[in-house]
Amino acid sequence: MALTTVPFLALFNSQPAATLRDRVCAMLRQAIANGILPAETRLPSSRLLACDLSLSRVTIEAAYSQLESEGYLSRYSGKGTFVALFPERAVRRSLPTPVPVLSARGQNIIAAGGCDDPPFPRAFAAGSPDLRAFPQRLWRRLTQQRLSAGGESLMGYGDPLGLPSLRQAVAHYLGQSRGVRCTADQVVIVTSSQQALQMIALLLCDRGDRVWLEDPGYRGAYHAFHSNGADVCTLATDEQGAIIGDDAPPRLVYLTPSHQYPTGSTLSGQRRLAWLDFARRSECWLIEDDYDSEFHYDGRPLPALQGLEERARVLYVGTFSKVLFPSLRLAYLVVPDALIEPLRRLRSLMDGHSAQLMQAVTADFIQHGHFAAHLRLMRQLYASRRNLLIDELNNKLAHRLSLFPHQGGLQLTVALRAGGERRLTQQALQHELLLPRLSPLYRQQPAQEGWMLGFSALQPAELIAAVNKLARLSY
Numbered sequence: 001m002a003l004t005t006v007p008f009l010a011l012f013n014s015q016p017a018a019t020l021r022d023r024v025c026a027m028l029r030q031a032i033a034n035g036i037l038p039a040e041t042r043l044p045s046s047r048l049l050a051c052d053l054s055l056s057r058v059t060i061e062a063a064y065s066q067l068e069s070e071g072y073l074s075r076y077s078g079k080g081t082f083v084a085l086f087p088e089r090a091v092r093r094s095l096p097t098p099v100p101v102l103s104a105r106g107q108n109i110i111a112a113g114g115c116d117d118p119p120f121p122r123a124f125a126a127g128s129p130d131l132r133a134f135p136q137r138l139w140r141r142l143t144q145q146r147l148s149a150g151g152e153s154l155m156g157y158g159d160p161l162g163l164p165s166l167r168q169a170v171a172h173y174l175g176q177s178r179g180v181r182c183t184a185d186q187v188v189i190v191t192s193s194q195q196a197l198q199m200i201a202l203l204l205c206d207r208g209d210r211v212w213l214e215d216p217g218y219r220g221a222y223h224a225f226h227s228n229g230a231d232v233c234t235l236a237t238d239e240q241g242a243i244i245g246d247d248a249p250p251r252l253v254y255l256t257p258s259h260q261y262p263t264g265s266t267l268s269g270q271r272r273l274a275w276l277d278f279a280r281r282s283e284c285w286l287i288e289d290d291y292d293s294e295f296h297y298d299g300r301p302l303p304a305l306q307g308l309e310e311r312a313r314v315l316y317v318g319t320f321s322k323v324l325f326p327s328l329r330l331a332y333l334v335v336p337d338a339l340i341e342p343l344r345r346l347r348s349l350m351d352g353h354s355a356q357l358m359q360a361v362t363a364d365f366i367q368h369g370h371f372a373a374h375l376r377l378m379r380q381l382y383a384s385r386r387n388l389l390i391d392e393l394n395n396k397l398a399h400r401l402s403l404f405p406h407q408g409g410l411q412l413t414v415a416l417r418a419g420g421e422r423r424l425t426q427q428a429l430q431h432e433l434l435l436p437r438l439s440p441l442y443r444q445q446p447a448q449e450g451w452m453l454g455f456s457a458l459q460p461a462e463l464i465a466a467v468n469k470l471a472r473l474s475y
């Protein structure tokens with residue numbers, strides 16, 4: 001390894017870098033990249049180089065240390081400073097960061113903007129259960145019991161269709177409380193309703209296939225079908241729920257029958273039967289998203305569309321995000337026998353299955369009766385919060401807002417009487433009030449302006465304070 005005769009010094013003056021240290025670094029990087037300084041070349045001592053460049057030794061030391069940390073140089077005490085064995089790696093590191101070019105599908109996905117999940121607890125984030133009211137200690141105890149009683153069996157790979165005990169518990173619960181007709185085999189456990197919709201889109205929908213979606217409607221459903229290339233068409237809604245369209249029949253129809261998202265209406269009994277007839281005649285499938293039917297406050301909700309007739313052409317979707325907690329990441333699909341095996345294969349190619357331990361604890365929670373008790377309590381709690389919100393709005397904002405139907409759910413949709421949604425939402429943010437906007441959920445224009453006011457996660461004092469802030473906006 002020869003001592004260099006500093007053939008690279010001429011490069012120093014051509015470096016545009018700001019500081020002297022940066023110029024020394026840039027000079028050496030360039031000399032290494034150009035092969036003027038090959039691997040393992042010994043560099044002059046910092047004292048010598050400082051002298052040649054008329055700089056201080058401290059500057060050269062700082063430059064050598066910088067280049068050592070970048071992988072260009074190796075320094076050995078008592079031996080000197082050398083060009084590293086593989087300086088090409090460092091040279092490569094200094095190339096500009098490559099940017100992947102998105103596929104047309106990728107561009108389609110990001111253009112849609114993604115879904116925003118509600119922060120907790122924050123007035124008026126929509127759709128969040130009250131996590132402060134969740135029985136944490138009981139949940140911890142059930143988890144501990146599962147781990148103690150042979151947790152290893154839950155640590156291996158699991159069935160892509162879900163843990164049998166949870167499928168059984170869900171089938172029983174849905175039959176009893178929602179009138180869903182199914183066996184445990186027809187229940188498929190997934191991570192979220194969103195995953196269920198993605199899987200349905202992947203299995204049943206080719207590029208250009210027609211899918212009907214309620215308008216206004218749930219953005220998550222729109223994203224699932226749009227990102228898979230479907231031709232997403234809108235369905236108007238009225239006080240009886242979604243109206244059957246009269247253009248060319250679709251392959252899939254997405255509906256929220258118990259609690260239309262976001263208008264809060266309920267699909268009437270007559271309309272339900274009409275949709276089932278329509279599906280049979282046009283050989284399409286209805287997707288019933290029953291996302292928060294557990295929270296009906298004025299009487300019982302109508303039973304699920306899926307159970308209204310034998311062999312209905314319905315794919316039923318439900319979630320534990322609202323009734324337990326969202327980070328549990330457990331939801332379910334109820335499907336006809338012919339879809340069970342395709343779903344098993346698809347899930348095995350996606351992420352395999354949902355976490356086994358959490359599936360087991362959820363099954364125990366349901367089977368030991370805690371789920372029914374928790375639902376009863378939450379229904380009472382949320383009903384009282386909904387009533388409080390309605391009173392507060394009627395007292396303080398009746399001339400500004402009008403209320404959509406509000407028999408159930410975790411949020412109350414309100415219409416702004418005189419517009420100004422975007423401006424007022426911005427203004428509210430400055431006062432730390434989050435107002436989920438209504439108009440972006442409409443595809444057909446003109447869109448109704450308003451907000452979806454989440455109430456379920458807010459304690460009474462928080463609700464009152466939030467309505468006071470809402471009333472102080474400059475309408």
Ligand SMILES: Cc1ncc(COP(=O)(O)O)c(C=O)c1O
Pocket residue numbers: 127191192193194195218220256261289291318319320321326330331
């Ligand atoms: C209509 C509708 N479906 C499904 C969900 C969410 O369920 P998940 O968390 O299981 O994706 C929501 C959440 O707000 C929703 O509004």
